[in-house]
Amino acid sequence: MxxxxxxxxxxxxxxxxxxxxxxxxxxxxxxxxxxxxxxxxxxxxxxxxxxxxxxxxxxxxxxxxxxxxxxxxxxxxxxxxxxxxxxxxxxxxxxxxxxxxxxxxxxxxxxxxxxxxxxxxxxxxxTDKERSEDVLKELYKTAGIELDAYNTNYENRMKKTNVLYKLIVNHHLKF
Ligand SMILES: [Zn+2]
Ligand SMILES: [Zn+2]
Structure with missing residues (x-):
């Protein structure tokens, strides 16, 4: 309904x-x-x-x-x-x-x-825009540390993937 x-x-x-x-x-x-x-x-x-x-x-x-x-x-x-x-x-x-x-x-x-x-x-x-901006700021303050940690991990993962990729290409590895 x-x-x-x-x-x-x-x-x-x-x-x-x-x-x-x-x-x-x-x-x-x-x-x-x-x-x-x-x-x-x-x-x-x-x-x-x-x-x-x-x-x-x-x-x-x-x-x-x-x-x-x-x-x-x-x-x-x-x-x-x-x-x-x-x-x-x-x-x-x-x-x-x-x-x-x-x-x-x-x-x-x-x-x-x-x-x-x-x-x-x-x-x-x-306005609603001001409100959302403020709420977002607050959210980042509380969740920001975790987000940063996530981003760092993501970058590390990407680095590893790149290294792996280069190894595969340089050595013509086949899976
Ligand atoms: Zn309802
Ligand atoms: Zn009532």
């Missing part, structure tokens, strides 16, 4: 189980599922999130819905189940500073953000 099939269906909030309300976002032309009567979380269908994650993208209809509302606090330590396809969602940090954790479904590509996390997310970087 694709997320398109569920466009008009009411889904349950993966964080608190309340039915989510559709909020129409005219600039992006999509309906977002928002937990207005529960925790204030937002569910984004596959690829929808990309339309809201940069600062210049208009989210004022969402801000209007949130205005003067208070939301139930939820426990974000346990695993959440995707309301579209039932897969266990995976928690991913959105930046090197690790202050926004996004629940992601690898089944349908859906994403869930707790209340206020979208604001936090958008305030960290102006």
């Amino acid at each position: 694709s997320s398109e099939d569920n466009k008009d269906e009411i889904i349950q909030c993966p964080a608190c189980g309340k039915p989510m309300i559709k909020v129409y976002m005219p600039d992006q032309g999509v309906n977002l599922d928002v937990c207005i009567n529960g925790c204030g979380g937002i569910f984004f269908d596959n690829r929808e999130f990309d339309k809201f994650n940069e600062q210049h993208e208009d989210i004022s209809p969402l801000e209007k819905v949130f205005e003067n509302k208070s939301f139930n606090k939820v426990d974000d330590s346990y695993d959440r189940i995707c309301p579209i396809c039932g897969w266990k969602m995976v928690k991913n940090y959105s930046s090197s500073s690790h202050d926004v954790q996004i629940d992601e479904c690898y089944g349908c590509g859906g994403k869930f953000l707790d209340y206020s996390e979208l604001d936090k997310f958008r305030s960290q970087y102006a």
Whole structure:
């Protein structure tokens, strides 16, 4: 089942189980599922999130819905189940500073953000490009040593192969 099939269906909030309300976002032309009567979380269908994650993208209809509302606090330590396809969602940090954790479904590509996390997310970087560059830098910092080791090994392997090749050519060895 694709997320398109569920466009008009009411889904349950993966964080608190309340039915989510559709909020129409005219600039992006999509309906977002928002937990207005529960925790204030937002569910984004596959690829929808990309339309809201940069600062210049208009989210004022969402801000209007949130205005003067208070939301139930939820426990974000346990695993959440995707309301579209039932897969266990995976928690991913959105930046090197690790202050926004996004629940992601690898089944349908859906994403869930707790209340206020979208604001936090958008305030960290102006554009998606800046974000990926920063995350890549962080990744290299932690994985860089292993990558260097891998590259060294690769070069050594190539050297050995070349020596072998020269031996074969120079001595007309046949296998
Ligand atoms: Zn909720
Ligand atoms: Zn899913």
